[in-house]
Amino acid sequence: MNAFGEKIRELRKAKGFSLRTLAPMVGVGYSYLSKVENGKLDFGDSPSEALIHRLADTLDGDEDELLLMAGRIPESISRRILDQPEVFRALANCDDETLKSVANTVQKDLTGRGERPRRSH
Amino acid sequence: MNAFGEKIRELRKAKGFSLRTLAPMVGVGYSYLSKVENGKLDFGDSPSEALIHRLADTLDGDEDELLLMAGRIPESISRRILDQPEVFRALANCDDETLKSVANTVQKDLTGRGERPRRSH
């Protein structure tokens, strides 16, 4: 469990950083970072959105993916929801079948506008 | 502006409550309620999710509608997003055309209005 922490660790290792090296880069203490990776935070099980942002930046991770792993809704998504609430209320309540068919409808349409994924991984 | 506060006021008036009557019913001070309705909170422009919940309850309002008006994502929606992130990431980035067609696909699946469908996962 705790996919988020494991993902962070994976990204960090990929860069060859130690906890004590990375910590000041993202502006936190190394002990806190360790707890983040192991899901042992005093409260909750994910750090602030701001820290996730800096981690994604520093480690070249996909910010939205990380946010979702941390149980948070990325702004790119929430913006769209607040803009078109009815659609998403329907999507929240429809059955899995319907949602799946929606997935297929939309899947190849990533040529659109707005935020494009900023990096590949 | 501040559709949320106006909606609360509308619901409250509909019930014939004064600020001082409603306040203890939802567990806050009357002065705070006034600020909520007028969008004059010290910070932000909407109260906590917990308070919105109690307001919806007491005033027989649609909780999710109120949450969305307050710029917050209802749990019914965020639960679905965290469960099926890829679909919603696609939906966040697709063009309005596509989203509209999605709306039509899903539209008629609202037969369970009040009760949220409990699905296993």
Next chain:
DNA sequence: GTACTGTTGCCTTTTACCTGCAACAATCGT
């Protein structure tokens, strides 16, 4: 006037998110 109503400025509490050390075990290069 007095009995309500709503408004506003300033104050306190609570919570989320960390800090920072200290002490420890494990691993590793030399």
Next chain:
DNA sequence: ACGATTGTTGCAGGTAAAAGGCAACAGTAC
């Protein structure tokens, strides 16, 4: 084998923003 580096964990806080409380005020209506 030794010190250096790495990660883990407990604890004892700190801080800034979020959330809300209190009391004095002003309008209206009886």
